[in-house]
Amino acid sequence: MTDLQLGSLIVGGAIVAAVYAFNWWQEYRYRREAGKAFARNQPDVLMDAPKNVVRQGESLRVEPQMDAAHEAAPRKEPRLQPAAFNDDAALPDDDDIPPLPPAMAARVAVEPPRAPAAPRTPTTTTAQSEVDGDREELASSLLDPALDFVAEIHAGEPVVAGEVPPFPAAKRVQVIGRTLQDHWELVQSTSRSRYTELRVGLQLADRQGPVTPEQLNAFTMGVQQFADSIEASVSYPQRSAKLAAAQDLDEFCASVDVLIGLNILAVDRPFPLEKVRLLAEQAGMVRGGDGAFHYRSDSGKTLFTLANQDQTPLGMTSTALTLLFDVPRVAGGLAVFDHLSEFALNLSASVGGNLVDDNGKPLTQSSIASISKQLAGIYARMDDRGIAPGSMAALRLFA
Known part of the structure; x- marks a missing residue:
């Protein structure tokens, strides 16, 4: 055997040994890191995540347009979290509060009723x-x-x-x-x-x-x-x-993750929250465990909420209220938004407040129609992607 052959064998053996040692070290390191990970209790990322955690810490609010023919991109705004309700705010019912129009008390048919199944007696x-x-x-x-x-x-x-x-x-x-x-x-x-x-x-x-x-x-x-x-x-x-x-x-x-906020501002004096409560309940809303008023589907899913604009607990009075609508998480969104906007217009008129957008600009029927047009475009894009609003996929992605 020549010196060249012998040297080649030695170099080849050293390379094989080095590769083997490197692979062993890599496997040892990965197993140790995975072992540390298993030693920790892993939280449920859906159940334990704070409700106000959104993509990159922000959510999108649709800004209404006065000209429906020109569609602008919604601006970024921190998402509002419904605040806790103050139990001390309960007051006797006021029979003098005028009821909302009958149309407002009707529930939105988001989920079609199921036809009764024909009776049968199946085998085991x-x-x-x-x-x-x-x-x-x-x-x-x-x-x-x-x-x-x-x-x-x-x-x-x-x-x-x-x-x-x-x-x-x-x-x-x-x-x-x-x-x-x-x-x-x-x-x-x-x-x-x-x-x-x-x-x-x-x-x-x-x-x-x-x-x-x-x-x-x-x-x-x-x-x-x-x-x-x-x-x-x-x-x-x-x-x-x-x-x-x-x-x-x-x-x-991120392009369809939109949160709509319609705000009602007091003009001369704060709104009495007992009057707001009665109007909300007449419109089909119920007070949730988070203190906000929720409008829910027949299956119990929240469609939109009513809370203080500044996220403080609802007490005896309020100077600003906001109605929030999480667009991708709601099925039948256009019908829900129609109900939401009708309720917002009637509520602002009943309590003597101004209905405005996040920039303080008044909201009118034409600007609300512009928002509805933008919503139709968002829902069409979601359907084209195969992620139906309010579906299991949407609830997972926008959690």
Whole structure:
């Protein structure tokens, strides 16, 4: 063996050893970081996030236009959070307060009534099949490749639901599993089901922005660590494509993430809040746990709210009220806005206030019609994107 051959062998062996050592060190570092992440209790990013957290700390308010033919981009304005109600403000009912027009007391038909089902007596097998089908459809709807980064875990041995950990992530994570009976269901720690396959989805964007490469890496490390612990294989979507999709999705959501505010300002003296309360209740609004008055759909979803403009608790009187309408989270939005604007006009007339926009400019029927036109454009864009206003996808993205 020549000196050249011997030297080549030595250099090649050193390179192989260096690569092996580097890979071992990388794996050790990733496992240690993932272990630290699992050691922390991960919060529910939907349930625990403050209600006033919005994309980049801001939300958009539609500024009405006096000329409906020219459509301007809505300006950025901090989102208002309904304040707590002051229980000491309760006063006796005032029978002298004039009622609102009958049209105002009518509920907006946001959700069409369901036709009564024909009576039948299904067999036990048929009933169970329908329940399983509904459960599988619901589980499958919780993950959407257009909205989520979905990791697929294929287990050699069935995985018990209680063994699936809470995966570390800065955004919503949902896990569904294929049972031994070949049905998909939501994986819950209290379940006794066992799964041959798991799908773990990380939401690509929400009002705090798109998922970042660092957040995606932390998520995949957590999934990989779990898969290694049960000797399962994992398949991932292409990360660069998903990061680009997250950025695109976030930009679209930011373009339609609009919060409408109609303000009623006192002229000579503050509004008596008891009168406002009676007028709100006559219009179908109810006082919520947050202290604001809510107008809700038949299913209980908030369509718009009435609160103090300065976010202080509603007390005996108020110098400025605001009606807030979270555009992408409301189904049947055009009908709801029509009801909202009619109520705002009647309320301002009843209490002797001025109905204005966020710049203090008076709102008229023509300017309100301009806002409605802008809303129609926003809803059309959402429908074209496949994200229906008020749908599960919209509620997830604009949470």
